[in-house]
Amino acid sequence: xxxxxxxxxxxxxxxxxxxxxxxxxxxxxxxxxxxxxxxxxxxxxxxxxxxxxxxxxxxxxxxxxxxxxxxxxxxxxxxxxxxxxxxxxxxxxxxxxxxxxxxxxxxxxxxxxxxxxxxxxxxxxxxxxxxxxxxxxxxxxxxxxxxxxxxxxxxxxxxxxxxxxxxxxxxxxxxxxxxxxxxxxxxxxxxxxxxxxxxxxxxxxxxxxxxxxxxxxxxxxxxxxxxxxxxxxxxxxxxx
Amino acid sequence: xxxxxxxxxxxxxxxxxxxxxxxxxxxxxxxxxxxxxxxxxxxxxxxxxxxxxxxxxxxxxxxxxxxxxxxxxxxxxxxxxxxxxxxxxxxxxxxxxxxxxxxxxxxxxxxxxxxxxxxxxxxxxxxxxxxxxxxxxxxxxxxxxxxxxxxxxxxxxxxxxxxxxxxxxxxxxxxxxxxxxxxxxxxxxxxxxxxxxxxxxxxxxxxxxxxxxxxxxxxxxxxxxxxxxxxxxxxxxxxx
DNA sequence: TAGTGGTCTAGACCACATA
DNA sequence: ATGTGGTCTAGACCACTAG
Numbered sequence: 001x002x003x004x005x006x007x008x009x010x011x012x013x014x015x016x017x018x019x020x021x022x023x024x025x026x027x028x029x030x031x032x033x034x035x036x037x038x039x040x041x042x043x044x045x046x047x048x049x050x051x052x053x054x055x056x057x058x059x060x061x062x063x064x065x066x067x068x069x070x071x072x073x074x075x076x077x078x079x080x081x082x083x084x085x086x087x088x089x090x091x092x093x094x095x096x097x098x099x100x101x102x103x104x105x106x107x108x109x110x111x112x113x114x115x116x117x118x119x120x121x122x123x124x125x126x127x128x129x130x131x132x133x134x135x136x137x138x139x140x141x142x143x144x145x146x147x148x149x150x151x152x153x154x155x156x157x158x159x160x161x162x163x164x165x166x167x168x169x170x171x172x173x174x175x176x177x178x179x180x181x182x183x184x185x186x187x188x189x190x191x192x193x194x195x196x197x198x199x200x201x202x203x204x205x206x207x208x209x210x211x212x213x214x215x216x217x218x219x220x221x222x223x224x225x226x227x228x229x230x231x232x233x234x235x236x237x238x239x240x
Numbered sequence: 241x242x243x244x245x246x247x248x249x250x251x252x253x254x255x256x257x258x259x260x261x262x263x264x265x266x267x268x269x270x271x272x273x274x275x276x277x278x279x280x281x282x283x284x285x286x287x288x289x290x291x292x293x294x295x296x297x298x299x300x301x302x303x304x305x306x307x308x309x310x311x312x313x314x315x316x317x318x319x320x321x322x323x324x325x326x327x328x329x330x331x332x333x334x335x336x337x338x339x340x341x342x343x344x345x346x347x348x349x350x351x352x353x354x355x356x357x358x359x360x361x362x363x364x365x366x367x368x369x370x371x372x373x374x375x376x377x378x379x380x381x382x383x384x385x386x387x388x389x390x391x392x393x394x395x396x397x398x399x400x401x402x403x404x405x406x407x408x409x410x411x412x413x414x415x416x417x418x419x420x421x422x423x424x425x426x427x428x429x430x431x432x433x434x435x436x437x438x439x440x441x442x443x444x445x446x447x448x449x450x451x452x453x454x455x456x457x458x459x460x461x462x463x464x465x466x467x468x469x470x471x472x473x474x475x476x477x478x479x480x
Numbered sequence: 481t482a483g484t485g486g487t488c489t490a491g492a493c494c495a496c497a498t499a
Numbered sequence: 500a501t502g503t504g505g506t507c508t509a510g511a512c513c514a515c516t517a518g
Contacts, residue, residue: 067515185475187427187445205427205445235425285489307496
């Protein structure tokens with residue numbers, strides 16, 4: 001008759017760990033307690049804690065390092081720099097792009113943005129526009145929409161003062177950590193806005209990448225529109 | 241001094257299982273022996289077999305079904321139909337595309353194709369061209385390159401006689417199973433070849449998707465060029 | 481040398497599917 | 500009722516890191 005929702009112990013432990021991460025008990029880059037300690041704390045065996053941590057490591061919430069311990073994943077790490085940016089050069093090794101901020105404004109959310117961010121219509125959002133350049137060549141134009149409430153002090157000065165990945169800044173300065181994203185990719189013709197910034201003629205084919213990023217609990221906290229120039233780059237994807 | 245390459249037991253078991261899959265001891269869709277039987281056969285504990293199977297299930301080589309057993313993954317399943325085709329409608333639920341074959345020829349591999357398929361220059365390849373249509377609207381044009389040696393009897397008649405996914409045919413009729421692929425996506429303008437087939441004007445922005453698929457042992461066995469019309473569809477991707 | 485995660489085992493019991 | 504995978508435990512030992 002009724003559907004019993006059976007939840008194994010290790011999943012409950014996983015949820016409690018996610019909760020602690022969400023609360024900030026252990027912050028990005030920090031060491032979490034050893035498996036043995038956590039087992040005691042939750043009153044389960046080490047193997048059960050292990051399985052919970054395995055799941056979180058597979059989801060890139062935690063990082064295991066043999067002999068050292070288990071750490072909270074961070075966008076400041078060099079490793080995960082290219083986890084979200086899938087653009088790669090057609091030839092040669094991936095390079096770190098330079099980020100040039102164009103502007104940063106606060107305004108009332110347009111309807112589609114409000115819907116994607118689960119905000120009430122008219123709530124304040126921050127819009128950042130920036131260019132990513134590879135070897136001085138502008139290659140990606142991005143328009144980044146964030147809920148105003150979560151990023152109060154965010155400004156152009158703040159962005160320019162900061163070196164390193166944007167998600168690192170959002171994580172360190174505002175305590176919002178992106179853990180998942182879904183992207184929709186389309187081919188479009190460069191419009192009057194994009195063309196000059198990317199130094200191409202209007203009509204040039206571009207990838208339009210719409211990303212929605214979420215933090216703990218699948219709460220969407222970023223909408224990003226990216227126009228990718230793919231003359232010498234491509235969007236890389238692995239299918240497993 | 242010397243770097244010892246330590247390989248845990250469960251990984252060795254995994255390799256032996258992959259070997260059996262490769263050999264065809266268990267074929268796609270079939271049930272493999274129970275964990276207990278395999279443990280006996282390899283002289284290890286059930287837990288070790290379990291960990292090996294877990295890894296293969298994570299890689300989509302095997303499929304676990306509680307209470308029933310563990311099965312060899314197959315491209316004939318309805319489940320994995322959209323595992324490789326990432327195109328989704330902007331609105332509404334994904335639909336099964338209709339496949340219309342344009343032609344199927346055998347010729348000597350062009351250099352880039354030969355390199356990608358690790359063939360000697362001049363070896364025979366099969367080229368299939370087809371259109372995928374959603375609700376009668378041509379949306380994807382594909383050019384599929386396969387090593388001639390592996391697909392001897394493949395012909396236009398054979399393709400037209402078959403209903404179901406192409407990878408299902410290749411798996412069932414030729415014993416070649418695709419297990420992994422990497423894709424490179426670019427934005428391009430429709431050319432004189434593509435435009436009429438997709439019923440768009442030359443210059444229309446299209447996604448160009450270049451896929452290289454591999455079978456067991458990371459042996460590349462397919463190069464596929466796809467031109468995706470993304471006016472009402474998008475290429476979907478999840479970032480974790 | 482001590483502490484951490486990584487591997488492996490053996491056994492008990494649970495959830496699920498099928499006959 | 501039986502057999503399968505799924506969970507959980509307890510304990511031993513190995514590999515890696517750092518002081």
